[in-house]
Amino acid sequence: MTNLWFQRLGINTCLSFNPSALRTEEYSKLLNQLSTTRKPFAVATVVRVEGSTIAKPGFKIIIDQDGSVLAGTLGGVCPESAIVERAMESIRSGEPRVVRVFLEDVGRSLDAIVKSTDKDEIHVETNCGGSMDVYVEPFLPSERLILIGQGGKDDVEDMLVRLGKMLDFEVVVIDHAPVLTEKPDLLISEPDYEIGRMEFHPTDSVVVLTKGERDVPVLKSILSSKIKPRYLGLLASRKRVAEDMRKLQQEGINTQDIQSIHAPAGVDFGAVTPAEIAVSIISDVVAVKRGRHLPHKSIQT
DSSP: OOHHHHHHTTOOTTTTOOOOOOOHHHHHHHHHHHHHTTOOEEEEEEEEEESSOSOOTTOEEEEETTSOEEEEOSSSHHHHHHHHHHHHHHHHHOOOEEEEEEEEOHHHHHHHHHHOOOTTEEEEEOSOOOEEEEEEEEEOOOOEEEEEOOSEEOHHHHHHHHHHHHTTOEEEEEOSSEEOSSOOSEEEOOTTOOGGGSOOOTTOEEEEOOTTTTHHHHHHHHHTSSSOOSEEEEOOOHHHHHHHHHHHHHTTOOHHHHHTSBSSOSOSSOOOSHHHHHHHHHHHHHHHHTTOOOOOOOOOO
């Protein structure tokens, strides 16, 4: 609801109207739904007010990654629209922030906007005259490390599970018959599981350990998904990588997508043993996560 709507009803929007904050049960239910769907979102909560404001401490809104206000109120569209922009920035950066919102008349607001250099200071055109501090907290789904195996004992796969969990990834193993010393967060052991059924997310890292015959179908399914993972690596010899890439091209996968595959997977520091290879792969994953692309070449296997 906008301030103008209340004014048309003869309500003093800055002094008289005091809507209740988002109810606890509604808030908890919505947070659970968003977490279950693994969709990034942010919660903006009023933590302090001065002067005349509609919102009071505890008022909050929930914003999705597209900038839609899913629930709650900060007292009107004007302050909410300004906070939504900051919330989307927090979702992208993953960093919380405290934003001060000044509710001022048009003249003061325009003058302050021109002079202000603080990106976390917002001047909103309204006649309330007060200000409020809003804590914006992003909620991002756990980053997943998805390992696609071929069944049987694989020391690289086993070590990647351990390393992934040590680095706080949610580790997902897709393997019909893995031999693991540590339990992954999720094991999909369904025989002949179709990779195309997996819903990938932009923060996922996928390592393909299929050892040959399933390389191309698996890679094709991942590259054909609506949302592609941030990292896609294939552990294979240089010869097999070249053959797989040629087959992907024949399957109609575009060159840009093929070139996005980290193949052979792993940072080039001379890894030889399975444990070293796993460390080189997880280093490659972390480098991409941090915006770095390090050299990698054929690994002895």
